[in-house]
Ligand code: SF4
């Protein structure tokens with residue numbers, strides 16, 4: 336018996352999801368725009384306004400090319416059409432269907448899922464806002480007479496085993512002789528967190544150290 340090979344052209348994709356409106360097949364719901372071609376002046380307002388791609392403009396007249404893609408209950412295009420060319424079936428049929436098919440249990444479940452998604456989005460936004468408030472890198476500017484105050488040594492002691500580091504350290508000394516003569520100098524450095532933690536506790540210690548050695552804290556800037 337000859338072997339049956341699979342047809343490569345065969346459509347192996349699963350069926351597309353049915354288009355449901357709260358559990359009711361959309362094509363069973365009598366809600367769609369109808370255009371009076373005689374009344375349409377081809378202004379294209381409906382084409383531009385509808386977010387569901389229901390309309391096309393053909394021969395300068397609006398045509399509902401995908402009427403069942405209209406959002407059930409929406410009548411925006413009908414309300415704004417300058418000539419009243421767009422009409423809809425009466426809502427009674429939709430209300431009757433809502434009752435007959437008892438969509439409210441489905442609606443309740445869908446609403447619960449929507450609340451859940453909103454709560455997750457809010458929690459994510461809150462967490463991102465909290466992270467944005469945390470300073471993980473800051474520039475410190477210190478001025479004064481550094482002389483023999485052991486500032487750098489004490490700064491290193493402050494670091495100890497903590498998850499911070501000091502980078503881009505620069506000391507501007509006017510002249511070597513001036514430094515010896517205890518002329519004021521200017522130091523800048525950046526405090527970083529190796530673990531993306533808030534550097535503020537370490538900055539507080541730096542502030543205390545600067546005060547303790549009688550230097551001037553010019554600025555602390557979050558980066
Ligand atoms: S808004 Fe009204 S008049 Fe304008 S194109 Fe659409 S149907 Fe025609």
Ligand code: SF4
Nearest residue numbers: 385405406409410412
């Ligand atoms: S009623 Fe709303 S969704 Fe339906 S065709 Fe008009 S604008 Fe589009």
